[in-house]
Amino acid sequence: MPTTDHVVDKRAFQEWVHAHTGDLLRYAKSRVREEDVAEDLVQLAFIAAWEGRKKFAQQSSPRTWLFSILKNKIADHWRKAYRDPVVHGLEPVDAAFFTGDDRWAPGHIPVEWGLDGPDQEEQMQRFLADCLQQLPTHWRAAVEMKYLKEKNAEAICQELGITATNYWQQVHRAKVQLRECISSKMTKNHH
Amino acid sequence: MHTLLLSCRKAAALIERRSFAPLPAGLSVQLWMHTRICAGCKAFQHQSEVIDTLLEQRGNGVDAVSTAPLEQRIITAINDKN
CATH class of the missing domain: 1.10.10.10 (Winged helix-like DNA-binding domain superfamily/Winged helix DNA-binding domain)
Structure with a gap:
């Protein structure tokens, strides 16, 4: 897929992974029971962000955007747990x-x-x-x-x-x- | 102690309910009266607010966690996706 200026390319995205994984993981770990679940949720959030990168379009900071995706993943997790x-x-x-x-x-x-x-x-x-x-x-x-x-x-x-x-x-x-x-x-x- | 007929159990519940939606005026006054007179419920109200703040601030610490392996996993997963 050709990349353009306003689409996040893989290299820039990898920098986001290095810059924000620590904060996202700390946040997730404090909000779910198991550490490995927290790691999975952070990973899922990054994958969702990568797949939806066209929607990012620089409208907010990467950090804010990644956190909002992670919060949705945590909500999904608890919704499933609640219904179990x-x-x-x-x-x-x-x-x-x-x-x-x-x-x-x-x-x-x-x-x-x-x-x-x-x-x-x-x-x-x-x-x-x-x-x-x-x-x-x-x-x-x-x-x-x-x-x-x-x-x-x-x-x-x-x-x-x-x-x-x-x-x-x-x-x-x-x-x-x-x-x-x-x-x-x-x-x-x-x- | 009647405190206008509001029990401690009900007062404690109203303290939480209020954080979801405004209480009807009558209940609001009853709760205010109750917490003025009842030290236990007043302490409960303070502590409920402290817990709210703590819950919101979770994960804001600066404790270092090693995330290098996780970062690598994420990057690999993304590379697999193109």
Whole structure:
């Protein structure tokens, strides 16, 4: 195929691979469970970018364009995981965190974290990463879909085949669980 | 503690629901009242915001990962495609 000035040629594309793989992989690794899946998604994103290179037409930076393709690949991944009937087991509910009359149960009452210092953010990110790995798959899928941003809630519900209420409730339960998990790691860390 | 009939469980759920769509005015006021009075739910609200920020900032770190083998795989895959 003859290349023209406005079409990305193979040489330029290889430079993109060298320049952006690190950032794309870091992003993907923080958003899926397994490292090899993250690598596959980055590779799929580059292949899709190469195949769709005519559409790039310099309208945005390569980085922005590659990230938007990667986000779509991550969304595809979680949509598939969400629909996989195998992963839908018994889901934990937030009932454990509340008393019969819906107050916070003893031992689960949120207490301010008292965050200070910039080094704490890194630690919090580590705690979060650990706690995300412990979420049931379809809760994790709901959370990941929410934070991929590009898509609005309505579109996500359609893709996952759930109602808006079901969707935000799953994100909510996931976050209650995450908060509890992070809190317990912080408490352990202080002792 | 009644806090205008909003339970902690419901308040916590509304804190998340609000991030998807604006709450009806009545609920919004109830939630505001509840979190003014209830320290647990106030802390929950703060922490929910902290978790949102952390979730958004994931993967922005600068930890070096060796990506040379992956880069090579990608380039090979693209060469196969022409």
